[in-house]
Amino acid sequence: MAIILNIETSTTNCSVSLSNEGETLVLKEDNNANYSHAESLHVFIDDVLKSAKLTSKDINAIAVSKGPGSYTGLRIGVSAAKGLCFSLDIPLISVSTLNALAHQVTIDDGIIVPMLDARRLEVYSAIYNASYKEIRGVEAQILDEGSFSKYLEQETVYFIGNGVEKTKNLIAHSNAVFIEGKLPSANEMSLLAYNKYKKSDIEDVAYFEPFYLKDFIALKSKK
Numbered sequence: 001m002a003i004i005l006n007i008e009t010s011t012t013n014c015s016v017s018l019s020n021e022g023e024t025l026v027l028k029e030d031n032n033a034n035y036s037h038a039e040s041l042h043v044f045i046d047d048v049l050k051s052a053k054l055t056s057k058d059i060n061a062i063a064v065s066k067g068p069g070s071y072t073g074l075r076i077g078v079s080a081a082k083g084l085c086f087s088l089d090i091p092l093i094s095v096s097t098l099n100a101l102a103h104q105v106t107i108d109d110g111i112i113v114p115m116l117d118a119r120r121l122e123v124y125s126a127i128y129n130a131s132y133k134e135i136r137g138v139e140a141q142i143l144d145e146g147s148f149s150k151y152l153e154q155e156t157v158y159f160i161g162n163g164v165e166k167t168k169n170l171i172a173h174s175n176a177v178f179i180e181g182k183l184p185s186a187n188e189m190s191l192l193a194y195n196k197y198k199k200s201d202i203e204d205v206a207y208f209e210p211f212y213l214k215d216f217i218a219l220k221s222k223k
Contacts, residue, residue: 002197003054004061005045005084006189009037009077010069010097011116011162016044017186018052022194026051027187037076045080056088061202063193065184066094067211068124068138069116074210082205091202095189096211098126098138101161103188105179110156111135113148115163116184121170123163124213127151140213143170152176 001020008015008029014037015029026048030040049055064081067074085092101114107130115125121143127136141147143166151157152173159167160179168178196202 002060002194003058004063004093004190004193004197005048005059006063006095006186006193007041007045007077007081008065008097008100008184008186008189009041009073010065010067011073011183012070013183013185014040014044015184015186016041016048017190018048018054019190019194022191024187024190027185029185031183035070035073037073041076041080045084056084059084059088059090061091061093061193061197062088063093063095063189063196065097065100065186065189067097068140068213069097069184071212074212078208078210082208085205091197091200092205092208093193093196093201094203094208095192095196096126096138097184098124098161099128099132099134100188100192101182101184102126102128102132103192104182104185105158105160107156107158110158110177111151113151113157113159115159115161115167117162117166121166123161123167125161125163138211138213143167145170145172147171148176149173 006017013031017027028044098114102112115123
């Protein structure tokens with residue numbers, strides 16, 4: 001058995017799953033626009049363990065979504081994951097947020113563009129083929145009418161994530177497919193984390209940091 005606790009907090013979706021050898025046993029998540037991660041995350045962890053009739057001592061590894069995404073959300077998820085790894089003396093596995101999001105799309109042909117909303121007309125995105133091989137790495141990009149045009153002229157492009165809403169208002173192309181209402185989830189992390197676990201592809205718990213992509217900018221209060 002390889003019991004892995006998967007934690008996803010990169011967006012408004014606070015998501016936790018417990019998996020065995022890549023198969024999700026229990027999933028608990030809540031998409032709260034107020035970012036309830038600090039209050040909900042440890043409750044969700046307790047809930048999935050109880051639902052599976054397991055304890056923390058049964059966990060073989062912790063997997064965490066490494067970003068990009070919300071600075072605060074990523075900090076909460078990674079801090080919780082590292083704390084559990086230290087206390088339980090088990091390995092830490094990081095999973096690309098956009099890669100996991102891409103795995104919500106199953107296609108035979110075309111490409112997948114997972115995208116997360118950033119400021120204004122900006123998104124964090126990557127590009128994968130139908131086999132989830134990365135074609136273009138993660139970028140922070142400003143959207144316009146010509147974004148992804150070279151891909152759209154060649155094949156069907158499936159856009160997914162909370163960056164879709166702003167994208168569909170800019171890109172009008174017959175090869176563009178917009179999959180709405182989807183956010184990164186710990187469910188898709190199960191298999192990805194297990195594949196890394198089998199190869200001992202783990203992180204240094206002491207030094208691991210989330211992949212923010214951009215520096216955090218603190219805004220002045222309007223009060």
